[in-house]
Amino acid sequence: MLSVIQRHIQEASNTSLLEPHWGYVNRVLPCTNDVGSCEYLDSVYWMHDVSMLYTFILWAAIGFTLIVIFALRVSEPWPSWKKTQDGHGDQIIRRPASLHYRSWRAVRATFRKWILPEAFVAFFGNVTRLQLLVLAILLGYLLIFSFVGIVYKTWITPVKNSTLHNTRTRLGGFADRVGALAYALTPLTIALSSRESILTLITGIPYQSFNFLHRWLGRIILIQSFLHTLGWTLIEGRFYQPQPTTFKNFINETYIVWGCVAIFFITFLYIFSLRWAIALTGYEVFRKAHYVVAGLYLGACWAHWSHLACWMIASLGIFGLDRGIRLFRTAMIHSGHGGGTKGFGFHCVQLSLRYFHDEDGGVIRLKLQDTRKSWAVGQHYFLTFPALTIWQSHPFTVASVPGQHHFIIRCRKGETSRLKRLATQTSTTSEGVPTLNQTPVVLCGPYGTALLTSKSQPTNILAIAGGTGVSLTLPLVLAATAAPDFAEVAVDFVWIIRRQSNLQWIASELDGLKRRASSGAINFRVHVYVTQVMDDTFTAQNLEKCLLGVSSKPASEASNGERRIDELDFNITYTNSEHPSLCNIVSEFKDSRSSSAFRTRVIGSGPASMGHDLRAAVAKWNDGPKVLRDEKLWDMSLDWDDRMG
Template identity: 45%
Template sequence: MLSPRHIQDFSIDSELEYHWGYASRQVPCVNDAGSCAYLDAVYHEHDLGMLYTFILWAVICGILFLWVLGRHLFPLTRVTAPSKDQLLEDSRPRQNAFYRLGTSIKAFSRRYLLSESLTSVFGHTTRLQILILAILSGYLTIFTFVGITYKTWVTPVKDTPGVYNTRTGLGPWSDRIGVLAFALTPLSVLLSSRESLLSIITGIHYHHFMFLHRWLGYIIFIQSAFHTLGWTIIEARLYQPQPTVWNEWVAQLYIVWGIVAMILLSFMVAFSTQWGIRLTGYEFFRKSHYVLAMVYIGACWGHWAQLYCWMIASLLVWVFDRGVRLVRTFALHHFNTPNTNSAFGLHAPNARMTVFQRSHDGDVIRLDFEHNHDEWKIGQHFFLCFPALSIWQSHPMTPCSVPGQNPKGQNHTYLIRSRKGMTKQLAQLAHTAHAENKSSPTTPIVLSGPYGHSILSDDFYREDDINVFCVAGGTGVTFVLPVLLALATTTSTTSSPRRGLLEFVWAIRRKEDLKWIEPEITLLRKAAGTMSNFRIRIFVTRGSESSPALATTGPFEPSKETVVVDNAQRPSSLSLSSSSSPSSEMKEKTFTIHEPSSVASLSSGNTEHPPLGTQVTEFVSRTVAGPTRVIASGPLSMIRDLRGAVAACNDPGAVWRGEERFDVQLLHDDRLEY
């Protein structure tokens, strides 16, 4: 780029000194002494800025490299080979020092970094996320100001006697902050990817990166705003004569692209706030965010082409994410599927819809279908698209079925609460089909996924002393239900009983909500009746519907069994009527339903949940050995309470002494970050 830059005239025959990411410098300097000193500072500080961006990415890549080494070369191994005497003396697994050190560090970090703080500013996120954001912000703040020459040069304007330019450190500082904004753009795109390279490297669910993506976007916006403001002050006030300098500067193409990029970035930030999403709707935000982001990257390239490498990296990450997503969706619906005459040989399974009508809280739709593909891992979720309604929207849903149970394919079951938008249209579609006398209404489904990671590692099956506490609120039961079914099934098929405690707490608004998962609840009740360390407790937070019966459509009939009801928050004397099930005394201990002592009216808004902190603490106190895992899904308020309770239960000192039950980990539904 040989256009005039920084009062340099490249028409003069002189050598050019290359500077990466910037205009080449004319050497030797042919300007006045003050201008030459200013140019020395400008180019030196730009080179420092580029060095700082390289250091930033070197640190990020170094951390990821060490993470990979730690995961694959030095994994935490809980069990050491015991001697025969140890086996005879105690059948519990032995812990080596390396494992105890690692788990103690994890317990320490959970105790102090798992709870939420400053929710009015950062929303429902952990202290660990805030700490990472603070470290990144501190690095950027330090290296935004380090190395800048804070000095003023007053230089004469060529061919204009008596007129002077004021040159300060504001110019190099504005360039520095702009360079950092460019370097952060690929990281922002990387943090937002669904097909996340970071998840592949670290094993962390991609939704956990959404908090950093959102706040990194705010940082880039602030950097860009200060970069724009700085050069506006320089060109409109400090450089002379005016308005000639300003008019010539703002008319240049690279400045026009810079203005376009700033406008696009402002729109993205405004519409990504809670106010913007409520105003336009989530789907508009998501689609517009994709389009604006790509145009913004192109505008940044047009603004400063010397730093195109950061824009190419951003585009490559985005293309990788989109390309892999399309390939996975195509493979999921093309391979190992029945012969079909649909477009491109794709097969979209038809889901059977069961609607549970509710007069106040919105209908709940249950989807059941079979599709032949590889097994997913318990805890993963799919994005569901309903072509009968729209091909441009998909929603993350966690299947509440266990994979690998059907030799002809995978059974999928989903619970969807009808709110507004697509879910409301889905309920209306089911009601319309039912009105047309269709006994089992269906709708085609397009799947994308699976996404996320397993919450049931091999330890859950190999080591039977792990204590599992499952808690769910409403339709969040889809996340914990496969865990319960898998553990209960594994225990029933093995000869040795499970030693770790297993407990299921489900908070629902009305007792009729049990019909959502009636077949699964029946299986769990039978399993709980045969396992002394497994109990199920249902907490009803509101009264029953005023209508005597709910209208349902679908294949499931209401259960004929009587449920155990506890109006006084204690086991009831009512029994379960099932000849093949265990005794009534056992059922009273393993399956109870707690209803409010005074039935609340449907309009009262009573949404009390069981005291989760007390529940978790009481569960940990009943454990004897083995680590504790709390698996949860529900409203954000429930997750907030659980984070605080789990953090309080972690005791790094006790874990170091070998008391693993104080190694308490929270595994919650990652779709909450979506």
């Protein structure tokens, strides 16, 4: 079997010197081959050194970008205020006094105006221009530096002891270049998929938002791997002579065998991450197989080219840290730390299940009491139901404020359909009174970024949810309307549902929100949109009972054909099978509800199409120059979470 050095037409003697090249085999000097072969070796080693330089520049740019983002986050100015009276001397108006603060907000508003909307949805799906911009920058870098620094020359060199000739071209250097860049991208790809994400800690962006880049970088690495393999297959199977002896010796080398194994693993990862494959095998099979095969792929890459093992070591370190933290969390839960039964073992907590039937498959509300305060509004947990299986866990946003855990789950296929059967099983007390079903559950988390903390700046809040997306917005509104710092801002809760019977999901919370809205102590309104006709089985009496005290007035025909039920700042609108305009909702809130002294946050969750419209509506209201001039039109941010309604 030929050695790597022999394959690179280098012959060493007692007088030879070995010149080290980082990430490659040592260069044998002086070169004793023919002139063409020596020139080829010069170009090969020069191209390799340039390739290493480009990988370092890539990571230097990534590191610099992350440092800048982190520095901007920690240095964000806190608003200072000046108070002026209106023309009549009656009302005190608060205005931001700091030019630094206004300039900061103006830059962010301009940035958000152009990168927040979605683009090329038919091809890329529901992703923002920012995500596409980051992908385009990476693709541009890879495209340029895959070809820059390549020696575009061909050498025809003789084969010793024969009349044959080898054809040596720039293809070897190009194949090595794309292979080196694929290795350098691997740690970034692993980091983008990590649930315990260091990128989230640095940027403040939820780890779910990195999934798009993770998928596309995986595809880029797949293409680079095939180009690398194709290049060396052509070189060893066609351009080098004699054949087929040269190719047989090449394909039997150990590091080439490991390269073929790595190609098989990355192809498996790609195929079984496609939607049809996930639908065929199930999400949990995909997730577990993805972990195992990804680890095997990293090991195969290490064995293929150990000179660049640093990238695989970094990838395995990120992968192991993510899994290790998760296992540590699970071990702490099972040993009784953080609340729960003391002592080591597999401990579960009991939760109650309540099922709400509808034509879309039904909804389950899970409820358990928990006094732990180690999570914040907007975060989610991964839930495992041992009564169903211990091998699956699914993420669910907590639909309540800290101190208790409520989850609202739409019943679909897979695990949630089995949970539905568990929730619909009837049970009674010894006196024959129906009771709520209970089941054990294991919680792992919390994960995600907090939407509201005790240190959050007061802002106008427009919370818009579609269907079960209310899990994200409901606790936010409950927390904001109870916080003294938010007394001067406007808070609106908008919920878009299909049927009025869906109001039962959060009946008690709606009653509390109705009381807060009607108290007049805070600037708070609730608006529920029902997009389908009134349920025949859900009468007006049921509606009144569901709202726990809302005195429903008879439905009247509005000028736009909608039917409304209003009371003070709590109203329900029936839209006759049409979805309300999110652009109009956002515009109305900005024009007539929000305080110009505070910036505005829109928090939304629901179907992807709803997110598409909401991003466009929020981007419309961002105008940097007007923010800088301290006009009423302030910058508006958006926190969005995709969810089926």
